[in-house]
Amino acid sequence: MRAAGAVVTRKGGDVLLVHRPKYDDWSFPKGKLDPGEHAVTAAVREVAEETGLDVRLGPALASQRYRMLSGRWKSVEYWTARVIGSDDVTSYRVNDEIDAVEWVDWQAAMRRLTYPYDRDTLTEAWPLRRKTRALVVLRHGRARSRGGWKKDDRKRPLVQIGDTQAQRLVPLLAAFDVTSAHSSSSVRCVQTVTPYVDTTGWPTKLYDELSEEGSSAEAVVELVDSLLGSGESTVLCTHRPVLPTVLDALRVPDLTLDPGGMLVVHHRKGRIVATEVHQP
Known part of the structure; x- marks a missing residue:
């Protein structure tokens, strides 16, 4: 079983x-992924369902893997997170699944958590608790093949699977609080971010310097900085x-992103x- 939380x-x-x-037991808000759901999306959704709070994710933490009482294995992906808006939980309506939601100071939380693996996760989260921002480096979605496109390559569009990838990016980018x-x-890059900006209303800025035809190391470094x-x-x-x-501008190791893949910095x-x- 796959689950996610924060x-x-x-x-x-x-x-x-x-x-x-x-x-x-006392633990962190978490829950299993819906069919086809990304773990990032599930983490934000589960926190909202179990606490009533809207959060945005920070750095990822090591996954937990343990055997449940049923004998099945469970894998839980975790992130650090901060609340967007009010962090008041006093109005949360308790239910059969969650009957208490509390803010607890760090040391008290270490004592209250029921399971050793949760205490390990809390220890890992301690140095990452301060609020961060995210720079999401995104490769455009799947586009028409270069060989089959006879027009200006800058106008080469996404194919259907690329459009689907762009739609699926919407909750992921929202989870990391992207605001521009x-x-x-x-065109293929513009189409990749369009569903997100259309959904959220956040602004978009276009750069020839980020295109294959117009890029330069100096311009890219200046933009990244x-x-x-x-x-x-x-x-x-x-x-x-x-x-x-x-x-290179970010000074992070080389890696390969598939079409529609992203690096969150x-x-x-x-x-x-x-x-x-x-x-x-």
Whole structure:
């Protein structure tokens, strides 16, 4: 069974815990993935369902894997998270699944958590508890083949699977609190970020410098530096040939992104704290 959840913290170091009456245990908000659901999306959804709070994700934590009472194995993917809006849980309506939701200080949480693996996860989350921003480096979705396209390559569009990939990116980018899109001016990149900006209303800025035809190392480095210092979470959509320049500007190791894949760079005050990769 696959599940996802979050270690939700707030300023001062308090941790959000939930109590499950069925097992009489204290743990982090989490739950199993719906069919076809991405773990990132599930983590945000489960926190909302079990606590009533809307969160955005920070750095990923190590996955847990343990055997349930039924004998089946369970794998849980975790992220650190911060609340968007009010963090008041006093109005949460308790139910048969969750009968208590509490903010608990860090040391008390370590004592209250029922399972050793949750205490290990809390220990891992401690140095990552401070709020970060995300720079999402995105490769455009699956496009028409270059060989089969006889027109201006900058106008080469996504194919149907690429459109589907673009739609599936909407909740993922929202989970990392992306509030602006910065895209190559080529059609296939613009189409990749369009569902997100149409859904959220966040602004998009197009750059010839992020296209295959117009990119330059100097321009890419300047843009990456400005996004790291912008104080907001952003998405940068570009092409496979331009990705090495972007990664070099970020000073992160080379990697391969499939069409529609993304690298999430968590940063704080211009310093990269953690990275994670999500393929389509």
